[in-house]
Amino acid sequence: MKFTLIASAALALAPLSASAAPAPATPVGTWEVTLTGADQGTAYVTFEDDNEFSGYGLSRNSLGLFTLSGTWTVDAAGKLTGNYTETINGDEITGTLTGKVAAKKITGSIASTIGSFKFNAKREVPTQSISGVWTGATAVGKVRMAEFYQITPSAFPHLYEISGEGTSLLTGSYSISGVALVGSKGKIRLAAVSIPDEDEPSFSSLTGTVNVNRKQNVLKGTHSSGLPIKVALAASPR
Structure with a gap:
């Protein structure tokens, strides 16, 4: 009788233990991204739940606004991979990105046709108006x-x-x-x-x-x- 009760209790607790496992981190949303390396700058990038992203920013080498677009995937361990296209000063740059996604930050690197970059991203927050x-x-x-x-x-x-x-x-x-x-x-x-x-x-x-x-x-x-x-x-x- 005792063994039956213990086994029943274990079966009852098993689904609860499984559901308590933390969900994988997701990049979905908008992030403020700092770029260093082959160029230095700031961008705002939005990751969509259809595994695409887009963004815009300014950098040391841009004569005005540059734009970004690409695709992304994240595995159960939070490893980010993807590819992107950047339009800057009328030129098109392509590359691949790898990184690590956590709840409040994304870090990683980019290999592009103009060199290597590092990036550090944090969730978008309200900013002051300079109007x-x-x-x-x-x-x-x-x-x-x-x-x-x-x-x-x-x-x-x-x-x-x-x-x-x-x-x-x-x-x-x-x-x-x-x-x-x-x-x-x-x-x-x-x-x-x-x-x-x-x-x-x-x-x-x-x-x-x-x-x-x-x-x-x-x-x-x-x-x-x-x-x-x-x-x-x-x-x-x-």
């Missing part, structure tokens, strides 16, 4: 410029469009256009084109952290002339 009028004290090498920007939200979350103008003693007045991608903890990446009245356009790629309530925010990066560029940003009162 409004901003001023910038800009230095390209030893040349100083005064700039004004109007920043407005784009059709993509976390992405803003920039328009404005600037003046310098060297080049005179010029127009400005570009995009800025806002990440968590105030991180921002910006790509902008300056077009003087009678000269060739120049390109700037900048990164840093921004707080709209701070009196001055500093972004640093590279200019198409090869010189370093630094911009001290300030938001106009709201």
